[in-house]
Amino acid sequence: MLLPLSIAACRDSSVASYRIPKEIDAASPEATATTQPAAPNRETAEAVVVKSEGADLAWTAPVQWKSNPGSAMRKGSYIITGENAATADLAITAFPGDVGGDLANVNRWRGQLGLEPITAADLPAALTSIEGAGVPISLVDVANGAQRLLAAMVSFNGSTWFFKLTGPDAFVASTKPDFIAFLQTVRVPAANPHASANPPAASSPAPTPAMPARGSLANTEVTKAAGPGLRWSAPAHWHEKPVSAMRKGSYSIDGDGGAIADVSITAFPGDVGGELANVNRWRGQLQLPPLADADLSSAVTHREQNSLHLTLVDFSDSVSANGSRMLGAIVPYDGATWFFKITGPDALVAREKPAFLEFLQTLQTP
Amino acid sequence: MLTLLRDLRDALISLKLTVVLIALSIVLILAATLDQINIGVWAVQEKYFHAFAVFLPVGKISLAVFPGGYSIGGFLLINLIGAHLYRFKLTARKSGIHLVHSGLILLLVGELLSGIFQDEYQMRLDEGQTKNFSESYRNVELAIIETTNPKFDDVIAVPERMLARKETVQNPRLSFRVMIKSYLPNSMLQMRVSAANAEPSPATSGIGAQIIATAQPLTYKQDERNLPSAFIELTGPDGPIGTWLVSTQLTEPQRFDYGGRSWKIVLRFARHYQPFSLTLLKFSHDRYAGTEIPKNFSSRIRLNSSDGHDDREVLISMNNPLRFDGLTFYQAGFENNDRTSILQVVRNPSWLMPYIACSVMALGLAIQFGIHLFGFVRKRRKIIPATA
Numbered sequence: 204m205l206l207p208l209s210i211a212a213c214r215d216s217s218v219a220s221y222r223i224p225k226e227i228d229a230a231s232p233e234a235t236a237t238t239q240p241a242a243p244n245r246e247t248a249e250a251v252v253v254k255s256e257g258a259d260l261a262w263t264a265p266v267q268w269k270s271n272p273g274s275a276m277r278k279g280s281y282i283i284t285g286e287n288a289a290t291a292d293l294a295i296t297a298f299p300g301d302v303g304g305d306l307a308n309v310n311r312w313r314g315q316l317g318l319e320p321i322t323a324a325d326l327p328a329a330l331t332s333i334e335g336a337g338v339p340i341s342l343v344d345v346a347n348g349a350q351r352l353l354a355a356m357v358s359f360n361g362s363t364w365f366f367k368l369t370g371p372d373a374f375v376a377s378t379k380p381d382f383i384a385f386l387q388t389v390r391v392p393a394a395n396p397h398a399s400a401n402p403p404a405a406s407s408p409a410p411t412p413a414m415p416a417r418g419s420l421a422n423t424e425v426t427k428a429a430g431p432g433l434r435w436s437a438p439a440h441w442h443e444k445p446v447s448a449m450r451k452g453s454y455s456i457d458g459d460g461g462a463i464a465d466v467s468i469t470a471f472p473g474d475v476g477g478e479l480a481n482v483n484r485w486r487g488q489l490q491l492p493p494l495a496d497a498d499l500s501s502a503v504t505h506r507e508q509n510s511l512h513l514t515l516v517d518f519s520d521s522v523s524a525n526g527s528r529m530l531g532a533i534v535p536y537d538g539a540t541w542f543f544k545i546t547g548p549d550a551l552v553a554r555e556k557p558a559f560l561e562f563l564q565t566l567q568t569p
Numbered sequence: 570m571l572t573l574l575r576d577l578r579d580a581l582i583s584l585k586l587t588v589v590l591i592a593l594s595i596v597l598i599l600a601a602t603l604d605q606i607n608i609g610v611w612a613v614q615e616k617y618f619h620a621f622a623v624f625l626p627v628g629k630i631s632l633a634v635f636p637g638g639y640s641i642g643g644f645l646l647i648n649l650i651g652a653h654l655y656r657f658k659l660t661a662r663k664s665g666i667h668l669v670h671s672g673l674i675l676l677l678v679g680e681l682l683s684g685i686f687q688d689e690y691q692m693r694l695d696e697g698q699t700k701n702f703s704e705s706y707r708n709v710e711l712a713i714i715e716t717t718n719p720k721f722d723d724v725i726a727v728p729e730r731m732l733a734r735k736e737t738v739q740n741p742r743l744s745f746r747v748m749i750k751s752y753l754p755n756s757m758l759q760m761r762v763s764a765a766n767a768e769p770s771p772a773t774s775g776i777g778a779q780i781i782a783t784a785q786p787l788t789y790k791q792d793e794r795n796l797p798s799a800f801i802e803l804t805g806p807d808g809p810i811g812t813w814l815v816s817t818q819l820t821e822p823q824r825f826d827y828g829g830r831s832w833k834i835v836l837r838f839a840r841h842y843q844p845f846s847l848t849l850l851k852f853s854h855d856r857y858a859g860t861e862i863p864k865n866f867s868s869r870i871r872l873n874s875s876d877g878h879d880d881r882e883v884l885i886s887m888n889n890p891l892r893f894d895g896l897t898f899y900q901a902g903f904e905n906n907d908r909t910s911i912l913q914v915v916r917n918p919s920w921l922m923p924y925i926a927c928s929v930m931a932l933g934l935a936i937q938f939g940i941h942l943f944g945f946v947r948k949r950r951k952i953i954p955a956t957a
Contacts, residue, residue, distance in 0.1 A: 473743065476828030
């Protein structure tokens with residue numbers, strides 16, 4: 204009896220995809236009377252769902268911080284008491300996805316202190332990067348004169364973890380060094396099988412440098428494994444940025460005169476519109492006109508390596524004064540498409556091109 | 570240990586349990602009937618009959634307070650089958666009773682299968698209109714439709730259950746991720762211009778930015794429908810594409826282009842496509858001569874199957890449904906000054922079970938009464954000569 208019931212419970216709970224003859228929106232008799240119905244090719248597609256649950260992060264709190272019974276919302280909770288009975292509250296929570304992104308999170312906290320929101324341009328200045336025990340962390344420090352809020356964001360296993368310390372301005376400011384020291388203990392538990400979204404170094408309490416895949420790269424490089432997906436080794440001078448729900452990997456490269464180039468690694472199911480659509484999407488980002496199908500082969504180069512097929516592009520925006528440049532690689536793998544992209548000022552990206560190509564050579568399947 | 574198992578078996582097959590279960594089912598049916606006033610017939614079925622236990626909210630938690638339809642029916646089934654295995658002896662004299670009980674078992678199993686596998690939809694057809702799908706009464710789905718190809722559309726349908734759980738959807742046929750920002754099971758839409766001080770809309774694309782969606786309490790009335798809305802964010806490899814407000818009250822799908830392909834996004838009542846189409850040729854609303862009293866409702870339909878095997882006219886009228894391809898189309902209603910016909914569409918793979926069960930029970934009763942009747946007559950014949 205339980206078997207049919209469990210079948211029933213599973214019905215209507217998965218994404219369905221099917222093909223139908225062209226439909227005309229306005230459901231007028233004239234419009235729909237002309238449609239030729241045909242058998243729909245209904246199939247239940249395997250929907251990949253990003254889950255919020257999973258293994259937890261671990262941390263070590265100073266002994267003088269009093270653990271508070273956590274609520275259903277909180278993964279951890281501490282009360283920090285200072286002189287003159289000043290207290291600050293540390294709340295540790297986790298939410299699926301990127302919870303609206305860094306900017307939305309920062310502005311939410313600013314709103315809690317009655318501060319005006321900031322724009323995307325101000326965001327890099329508002330975030331400080333901290334390296335936890337192998338876990339990249341972004342720290343935000345906002346104060347309104349009376350209250351201060353220190354909040355750290357950690358992307359882990361498809362979720363975003365928040366470590367938020369709130370209390371009187373002066374007291375929280377004085378606790379900041381302790382808080383940063385605490386954040387540096389945040390780590391992925393050693394026995395965690397879900398540590399895929401983080402560098403392997405994070406999975407052991409004592410980080411050990413990974414072996415370089417290629418001799419020509421600096422021997423301090425970080426090997427990055429993204430779940431069952433592709434693996435790569437990034438050059439040592441690329442600064443690793445916190446990955447988000449969007450990005451499988453993220454790096455920034457410093458150039459001369461404060462110039463910064465951004466490396467992003469993303470993966471999406473399917474062919475994401477096909478090679479031409481993806482190339483033209485990238486061209487659009489540089490305000491370049493789209494290519495016709497016939498021009499595609501001359502605009503891209505192909506490379507085969509480690510049983511992967513790479514489509515490489517190199518586009519420059521020669522129109523604008525600052526001249527942006529983009530190098531990209533489209534890599535289909537295991538039913539998904541991976542995008543490796545470096546963008547930044549022309550001179551800096553040109554300087555990084557050999558490093559980027561060498562970086563692409565480190566791509567391999569797990 | 571063995572004694573305990575034997576005691577348990579004896580309890581399960583006892584006549585006392587049968588009586589208790591029948592008494593419980595009477596109470597369950599009475600309570601469910603009374604509760605229809607509060608939550609309507611659909612919710613009553615789910616809460617009382619298609620459930621193992623009836624839950625009542627006590628404070629902040631739900632407590633199981635009474636066995637549900639599945640529990641009572643399940644135990645009745647076990648009780649009946651067990652009694653046959655251990656208590657009853659298969660003799661010719663009792664063959665009628667055995668048949669009646671077999672029919673009863675079939676009826677219980679059939680009801681269970683119907684409860685699980687039966688689907689009900691409706692098809693609303695204007696005169697001259699052709700449709701190859703029916704729609705759910707209550708369940709909605711988020712349909713994301715790729716319309717790039719001029720010949721066909723590719724549909725990705727996300728069921729309501731996933732919307733309510735705000736599950737993120739990633740599908741190989743979509744070049745973006747679908748994130749459910751919020752889901753309102755019942756909602757009211759209002760144009761933003763008529764409410765100046767409203768909070769800014771989460772929607773950034775489509776018509777949603779001009780509309781305010783407000784959550785409404787769920788309705789259980791039979792003549793009302795819940796009208797859900799949702800805010801859906803689509804995210805591509807380069808970041809968010811936009812956030813759309815979708816609602817069953819926005820009947821037109823919203824269009825957008827992304828990744829060199831054209832798309833539509835719409836929240837609609839869940840569709841069930843079928844490999845044939847129906848065209849409403851004429852709806853008739855017959856009345857008794859000289860009065861307004863309805864005599865008959867009927868729909869003259871043209872049935873056209875996609876494989877070309879069927880292209881014929883059928884008449885669907887009250888108590889005269891069309892059965893085709895596992896679906897049954899009943900005449901259920903009409904609208905629009907007798908120009909729109911509403912058909913109820915039922916898929917019930919076990920629809921024959923009650924008929925078979927009742928036939929078996931009727932046969933069993935006839936045999937049992939026959940045996941008694943002949944026995945009685947034979948006895949009488951013996952007695953009559955003795956007294957004569």
